Each structure stands twice: as structure tokens, then as C-alpha cells.
Amino acid sequence: MSSISPATRPTPIATLNERGETMFPARRGLANPASSRNSARRLVVGIVAAYPSMRAGLGALVQSDVNLTATAIAPAALAAASGMPALAQISDADVILVEPGDLGLATLENLVGLGRDEDVPLLWLGTTGLPETARTSRHAGGVISQDADAETVVAAIHAVQQGLSVFDPNLSQIEFSLRGPSRSSDPLAVASTLSPREREVLELVAAGLPNKAIARALGISDHTVKFHVSSVLTKLDAGSRTEAVTIATRQGILSL
Amino acid sequence: MTIDITAQQIGNTFADAVERVTPSLVAVLGRSRLPGTGTIWDTDQTGAVIVTASHVVEREEQIAIRLADDAEVPATLLGRDLTRDLAVLRVDATDLEAASIASVDARVGTLTMAVGRPFVSCTQASFGSVVFIGSLRNRNPGAGRVIHADATLYPGFSGGPLIDASGDVLGINTSGARQAGGITIPADQVSRVVRDIVEIGYVRTAWVGITLQQIDLPDHVREFHPDQQTGLIVLGIEENTPAADAGLFVDDILVTMDGQPLADVTDLKQVLCDELIGESLTVTAWRGDTRRDIVVTPVARPEQP
Numbered sequence: 001m002s003s004i005s006p007a008t009r010p011t012p013i014a015t016l017n018e019r020g021e022t023m024f025p026a027r028r029g030l031a032n033p034a035s036s037r038n039s040a041r042r043l044v045v046g047i048v049a050a051y052p053s054m055r056a057g058l059g060a061l062v063q064s065d066v067n068l069t070a071t072a073i074a075p076a077a078l079a080a081a082s083g084m085p086a087l088a089q090i091s092d093a094d095v096i097l098v099e100p101g102d103l104g105l106a107t108l109e110n111l112v113g114l115g116r117d118e119d120v121p122l123l124w125l126g127t128t129g130l131p132e133t134a135r136t137s138r139h140a141g142g143v144i145s146q147d148a149d150a151e152t153v154v155a156a157i158h159a160v161q162q163g164l165s166v167f168d169p170n171l172s173q174i175e176f177s178l179r180g181p182s183r184s185s186d187p188l189a190v191a192s193t194l195s196p197r198e199r200e201v202l203e204l205v206a207a208g209l210p211n212k213a214i215a216r217a218l219g220i221s222d223h224t225v226k227f228h229v230s231s232v233l234t235k236l237d238a239g240s241r242t243e244a245v246t247i248a249t250r251q252g253i254l255s256l
Numbered sequence: 257m258t259i260d261i262t263a264q265q266i267g268n269t270f271a272d273a274v275e276r277v278t279p280s281l282v283a284v285l286g287r288s289r290l291p292g293t294g295t296i297w298d299t300d301q302t303g304a305v306i307v308t309a310s311h312v313v314e315r316e317e318q319i320a321i322r323l324a325d326d327a328e329v330p331a332t333l334l335g336r337d338l339t340r341d342l343a344v345l346r347v348d349a350t351d352l353e354a355a356s357i358a359s360v361d362a363r364v365g366t367l368t369m370a371v372g373r374p375f376v377s378c379t380q381a382s383f384g385s386v387v388f389i390g391s392l393r394n395r396n397p398g399a400g401r402v403i404h405a406d407a408t409l410y411p412g413f414s415g416g417p418l419i420d421a422s423g424d425v426l427g428i429n430t431s432g433a434r435q436a437g438g439i440t441i442p443a444d445q446v447s448r449v450v451r452d453i454v455e456i457g458y459v460r461t462a463w464v465g466i467t468l469q470q471i472d473l474p475d476h477v478r479e480f481h482p483d484q485q486t487g488l489i490v491l492g493i494e495e496n497t498p499a500a501d502a503g504l505f506v507d508d509i510l511v512t513m514d515g516q517p518l519a520d521v522t523d524l525k526q527v528l529c530d531e532l533i534g535e536s537l538t539v540t541a542w543r544g545d546t547r548r549d550i551v552v553t554p555v556a557r558p559e560q561p
Contacts, residue, residue: 207458207557208336211316226316242310242338242432250521252467252491256528 042066043161046093046120048073048111050102058097058125065154078107078114091118095161097153099146101128115141121160125153142166193235194253201228206245206254269421270369274381276423280355281373282306283322284331284345284415286313293372293416294321294345295428296354297450304352305454307446308415310336310343311432321347335453339461339525340441341430343415344453355417357443358424362386368405369419370429370438374412382408386426389442403427403440413438448530462528462535462554465497466490468521471509477542486519487511487542502539502552509542513552528554 045062047070049055059070073089073096090096096115100108108131115122124130126146142160144152145168156166194202197218204214211225218225229241238244248254284294284306292312298305306321313319319331331345362368366386373379384407405418409431417425418440427440441449452459468488473481481487488510493499504510510518514537516527527537532554539550 206338208310208338208453209458210333210335213335213457240311240314241336242341245338246522249525250470252469252521255465255467255492255494256463256521256524 042069043094043157044092045070045157046073046089046096047071048075048078048096048103049099050075054099058099061150061153062097062157064150065157068154068157075103075107078110090114090120093120095157096120096122097125097157098122099125100130101126101146105131121163123153123156123160123166142168144168194232198228198232198235199253201225202232202244202248202254205229205232205241206248270367270381270383273419273421273423274369274371274379277355277371277417277419277425278373278379279324279353281324281371281379281416283374283412284308284312285320285322285328286315286343288314290412291322291374292412292414293374295415295417295425296352297344297357297446299350299352299354301350303346303348303350304354305334305450306331306345306347307428307450308343308345309428309430309432310338310341311430312415313343313345319345321345323349323352335458337449337453337459339459340445340449341414341432342428342441342446342449344450355425356423357447358420358426361442361444362389362403362405362418362420362426362440364388366426367421368407368426370405370407370409370413370416370440371419372410372413372416372429380410380413382410382413384408401442403442405438405440409438445529452530460530460533461557462530462532463497463557464499464502464528464552464554465494466499466504467492468510468524470520473509473511474542476545477509477511480547481511481517484511484517484519488518488521488524498552498554502550504539504541504550504552505543507543508548510539511542512540513537530556 045068047055047058047062049058052072055072059072062068062070071089071093077089096111098108098111111122112131114120122141124141124143125148127143130143142156142165144156144166148156148168159166200218201214204217209217211222211229215222215225233239233241233244236244236247238247245254249256280296282294282296283291285291286308292308294306294308296304297307313333313336316333319333320328321331322328329347329349331347334344334346336343364386367383368385369381369383371379371381384405387404387406389401389403403418403426407418409429414430414432416429418427418429420426425443427442428446429438429440431438449459467490469491470486471489473485473487477487478485490499490504490506490508490510493504493506510524512518513524513527514532516523518524518527533556534553536551536553539552541548541550
């Protein structure tokens with residue numbers, strides 16, 4: 001283990017363990033169980049960022065709160081976790097703090113999926129490169145500005161851990177639909193994720209119109225209709241036009 | 257009453273019936289798997305209209321039919337009725353022969369054959385009788401009724417006809433409608449679907465302007481409807497619609513319409529067939545502890561868009 005001794009450097013920020021993961025030292029004084037006996041269990045905050053220096057910085061920021069402990073998650077591990085059992089670090093975390101810049105879309109989408117599957121809220125620092133799934137996932141979490149100060153970050157971590165959604169009004173140009181944790185079927189969430197054009201297309205699919213007729217009715221190309229239909233099927237998790245219409249009717253998206 | 261007919265004669269009668277309908281059967285090439293069957297419903301000077309099952313036509317383009325002589329003819333999809341799992345195709349071939357449609361409705365006990373031709377120049381048929389005629393879920397006669405016959409629908413039979421002893425078409429078979437297994441859409445409904453799709457491009461349906469979701473009936477409502485576990489709660493009512501005019505409110509729980517139980521949203525969809533446009537229908541609705549019978553008059557679903 002390549003740790004750096006506190007004796008040679010009085011204020012260590014982080015150390016690396018044998019797996020190459022960054023470990024943050026417990027805050028001074030908290031290592032003593034007596035001092036934390038009366039406080040609740042400290043929350044574990046998983047930190048995902050593209051570069052070790054960013055992870056270290058965020059780790060230090062998180063641990064400025066005595067109730068939080070940080071664990072760094074390397075993006076390479078996330079890329080590899082696609083389709084595999086979730087990383088222990090993800091399932092152990094109470095909240096995951098993500099700096100999405102430079103992480104790449106695939107990694108971010110894996111992260112959204114893992115967070116949802118493991119029911120761990122995600123807190124996004126800024127919106128650079130944020131995938132569509134992060135905006136539409138029915139999952140607790142939040143988004144705050146990259147410029148947020150330590151107090152704001154800490155407050156947001158506690159809030160999302162409580163199942164609340166946190167949203168920085170300075171980022172209001174983004175449409176976010178963050179929802180409470182694990183509601184299996186929330187029709188309004190699905191409905192709100194269909195764009196107005198997709199809803200129009202869905203209405204015409206329900207009326208039994210072929211793609212060509214839908215294209216004529218809406219004054220768009222066949223190709224665009226095909227694209228919208230496929231998007232509607234994906235969003236409704238339907239295997240066919242019939243299934244999409246049945247699901248949408250049952251969820252109160254289509255009127256009778 | 258003396259019945260003087262031999263088993264041989266019955267067998268010959270049905271073999272003749274299959275032979276009679278065979279020229280009106282085509283294979284429908286609209287999906288990557290086994291083709292389905294299509295039934296030639298109508299012909300004119302320039303071509304023919306063919307009915308098949310919607311689930312057989314997975315593609316929207318490059319659809320074709322295969323005739324008895326193995327010739328393949330490209331077909332255009334005119335429209336679908338997703339509720340009844342029907343699709344209507346048009347081909348430009350002129351020497352096709354439309355099936356003969358039965359002039360009387362199927363009755364329980366009618367001897368029938370399900371006929372299909374998914375494979376090259378090879379008609380297949382299975383024998384059975386009409387077991388019951390009712391809706392998919394409730395087995396009540398009336399709106400949205402379908403024929404349940406026990407003639408086996410073999411792979412590729414969907415879109416083919418259910419015929420009677422003289423080879424007349426009683427309806428179109430499909431195995432793709434929900435959990436009901438194989439069903440037959442009666443010929444009079446098929447004819448209306450074909451007419452609407454050919455004339456206006458979609459199937460007219462009755463509409464009340466309401467969005468709903470299934471809900472477990474509260475105990476105090478169940479007391480009055482012991483046979484029903486679920487109803488439909490009103491999520492939304494569009495302005496200037498029959499539902500709004502009738503005085504329905506959001507959060508009302510609908511239990512029956514026109515005497516038909518509303519246990520699933522699709523039940524209402526089946527009740528609202530085009531025959532009910534303009535008819536006054538009584539809806540049993542619960543608002544809190546109060547039961548109300550509300551009269552609603554569906555209109556034709558507004559033209560889209």
C-alpha cells in the first residue's frame with residue numbers, strides 16, 4: 001500500500017489503496033468512537049470525477065462535514081461495470097456525487113443505471129455532458145452548479161440522501177424531472193418524458209395510421225416519423241405499436 | 257326430427273368449403289418470421305383490399321402478398337385497427353377473387369373451420385365450433401363482441417378466415433389479441449373497419465374525452481359491486497367533451513358503462529365502438545361515498561390531428 005505518512009506531510013488529502021482507489025482519511029477527531037457515539041451513522045459519499053485531482057478535491061470538500069465520509073470511484077471501474085453486478089462502492093454509498101465533465105456519455109449512462117438499480121441518489125455537479133437518461137430517470141437526486149460552495153454541496157448531499165430532489169435555480173434552462181425513489185410506474189413521469197411531437201405521433205399510431213400517413217398528416221418526413229415511433233416505443237418500454245398504445249391508454253396518456 | 261346425413265357427407269361438405277375459400281387466401285409477407293395469412297375482402301377494377309392481422313404486419317414498408325401460384329405482389333399498408341388486431345392492405349393485382357362473406361352471424365354451436373395459408377400454395381384448415389360469442393374479457397354479448405371458436409389456429413393462421421360449412425367467411429382469426437388466445441373478429445366488424453380505413457384512413461371510434469387508470473375498488477364501493485375488484489379512476493377530462501358535458505369529475509371512480517363492467521382501461525376501449533357514437537350510455541360512478549348514474553353521449557373521436 002503506497003500511503004503517505006502523516007509524519008512527513010501533516011495534512012494528507014488522500015491516499016491510494018492497493019486497488020489504486022483514492023482513500024480519504026477520517027476527519028481528525030472522528031476516529032475516536034466516543035466523539036461520534038451520539039451522532040447518526042456517517043453517510044458514505046461516492047465521488048465520481050474524471051481525474052484523481054478532482055476526486056481528491058471533492059473528497060476533501062465532502063469531508064469538511066463531520067457527518068460525511070468520502071470514497072472515490074474511478075470512471076474506468078464504471079465503464080467496466082456495464083452489465084455486471086454493481087460495484088460494491090456504488091451499493092455501499094448513500095449518495096453519489098458526480099462531476100460529469102470529461103466522463104464520457106457511456107460512463108455517465110452506466111452510472112445512471114447503477115444508481116437507479118442500487119437505489120442510490122445521484123447528485124450532479126453541473127450539467128456538462130449530462131446524458132438524457134440523467135434528466136429523465138425516475139430517481140431521487142439533484143443537480144447543483146459547479147460553482148457551488150462547500151456548504152451548498154453538503155446540504156444537497158443530505159437532502160438527496162433523504163429522498164428529496166435538489167435543483168439549482170441557476171440551472172433552470174434544463175428541464176429536469178427528478179422523482180422520488182423507486183416508484184415502479186409513474187404515468188406522469190412517462191408522459192412528461194414524451195415530447196409534444198412524440199405525443200402527436202402516438203395519437204396517430206393509436207388511430208392505426210401507417211408511418212407514411214402520419215408523415216403526411218404532420219408534414220414531416222417518413223424518416224422522422226420512424227424515428228419518433230421508435231423513441232415512443234423505447235420510452236414506453238413497448239415491443240410493438242399495439243403494446244405502446246395499450247400501455248399509454250392504461251397509464252392515462254391517451255384519452256378514450 | 258330425423259337427421260339423415262353421413263359422416264362422409266359432413267367431411268365432403270367441409271372439404272368443399274375449404275376449396276371454395278382457397279382462391280381468396282394469400283400469404284402476407286410483413287415480418288421476418290413465418291408469414292401470416294391474408295383474406296381478400298374486396299376487389300375493384302384496379303386492385304384488391306386484403307385484410308390480415310395487424311401483428312403479422314410488423315414492417316411498415318416492403319410488405320408483399322404471395323398468391324396461390326407463388327407470385328409475389330407488393331402491397332401497401334392502408335391502416336390498422338390496433339384494438340381488433342386487424343390491418344388492411346391494398347394490392348394492384350386485378351385478377352383476384354374476394355371471399356364470400358356470410359350473410360348471417362355465427363351462432364354458438366356453428367360448425368366452422370379456421371383456414372390459413374402461410375406456406376407456398378398450401379392451404380391448411382382446422383375444424384371446430386363456435387364456443388361462445390362475447391367480449392374478450394366479460395363474455396357478455398354486445399359491444400366489442402368477438403367469436404371464440406375452438407378450431408386451432410396453427411402458426412401463420414392469423415389473418416385468415418373462420419368459415420362456415422359453405423365456405424362463407426364468419427370473421428377473421430387472430431391469435432394476437434391480448435391474453436384471450438385465438439379469437440375471431442366477426443365479419444360485420446371487419447367490413448366496417450375496411451370501409452373506414454379505405455374511405456377516411458382510420459377506424460372511427462366513439463370517444464368521451466377522458467384519461468383513466470385502473471384502481472382497486474374501495475371497500476365501500478365493493479359492497480355494491482361484489483363481482484368486481486377494480487374500476488377506473490378519472491385522471492383527466494378534456495374541455496368541451498362528452499365527459500365534461502356529462503358532469504364527470506377528476507377522481508370519480510367508474511365501475512360500469514352501459515351495463516358492462518369497467519375493470520380495466522381496455523374494457524372501456526372495447527365498449528366505445530363506433531356503433532355507440534351518439535348513443536346515451538349510463539356510467540355508474542362513485543364520488544366519495546356517493547354513487548351516481550351519469551349519462552354520457554360519446555362523439556366520434558375528433559379527427560387527428
